[in-house]
Amino acid sequence: MKWISLLALLITIGCSSTKDDVADKKHEDLEKNYKVRDASSNYRPGWIVNANLWAKKNGVDVTKYRYFSFETGPKVDRDIACNMAKANSKVDIAGEISSYIEKELLSRQEGDAFIDENSPEDKKLLHFVSNVLVERIQSNLHGVAIGKTYWEKRSYEKDLGAKKDFTAYTCAVFVKINKDALAEAVEKASKRVVKEARKSGKDKQVERILKDAPDGFEIQGT
Numbered sequence: 001m002k003w004i005s006l007l008a009l010l011i012t013i014g015c016s017s018t019k020d021d022v023a024d025k026k027h028e029d030l031e032k033n034y035k036v037r038d039a040s041s042n043y044r045p046g047w048i049v050n051a052n053l054w055a056k057k058n059g060v061d062v063t064k065y066r067y068f069s070f071e072t073g074p075k076v077d078r079d080i081a082c083n084m085a086k087a088n089s090k091v092d093i094a095g096e097i098s099s100y101i102e103k104e105l106l107s108r109q110e111g112d113a114f115i116d117e118n119s120p121e122d123k124k125l126l127h128f129v130s131n132v133l134v135e136r137i138q139s140n141l142h143g144v145a146i147g148k149t150y151w152e153k154r155s156y157e158k159d160l161g162a163k164k165d166f167t168a169y170t171c172a173v174f175v176k177i178n179k180d181a182l183a184e185a186v187e188k189a190s191k192r193v194v195k196e197a198r199k200s201g202k203d204k205q206v207e208r209i210l211k212d213a214p215d216g217f218e219i220q221g222t
Contacts, residue, residue: 022046022054033161038153045150047174052221065176066221067147068093074168078151081171089175090144094137097186100217101193102129104209114205121200128196136192140185141177148174183214190214 024043047054051067054060060067070092075081105126106115116122151171156162190210197206 022050022057034154034156035160036152037155037167040149040151044152045148045172045174047148048150048172051174064179066179066182066218067174067176068096069172069174071172072170074154074156074166074170076168078153078169078171081169082149082151082173085149085171085173086146089146089173090138090141091134093141093144093175093177093182094134097137097189097217098129098133100186100220101133101189101210101213102126104213104216105129105193105206114202114209119200121202125193125197125200125202125206129193133189133192137185137189140188141181142185143181144175144177146173146175150174179218183218186214186217 023046024041045054046057047067048069048071051069052062055065055067056062068089070085070089072081072085072088075084115126149171150173151169153167153169156164156166156168158165190213193210194203194207197203
């Protein structure tokens, strides 16, 4: 009975923590080495943690759109922080697509030894996916729209663990993209990787691995 009770407790904690992950939080509950001196909202939005999950839980359309969020590090000026957040939102989405493709390639490493870490050609392919591909994906991302912006003015303090006392701004954006447009970007990215893999003669294998990449990326985000 004790084990059953403990299991029930763990399940309850797990479920509640998942829900809390995208709940708006009081600033003082999250402050570590800084104090929030000003902000665009009295609560830190939950969409910063997981944009798509937050959208689901708050009745936002998740059938047609996929949601992402990006937050900057501390910057000297609020406008600089928010302009950077808006500019980097595409980079962040492209990075997620690139990371997904890289993970798919590496997941085949065990069993059939598809990726050989000692192979110069395989290293080049992985470098292409993790570095060059991000720029290519950005050019194929259309219809990315910024829905929400949130900023904080923070006072970092040595007494709280910061390296020095200073004031800075952070900014986060909540963006959406049409799922069809996103799937098209993933498909084009996959084809670029297949083309790159021709240099090592592994294009057919890569094509098989990534043939369902658009659907796989979509499932990953649900």
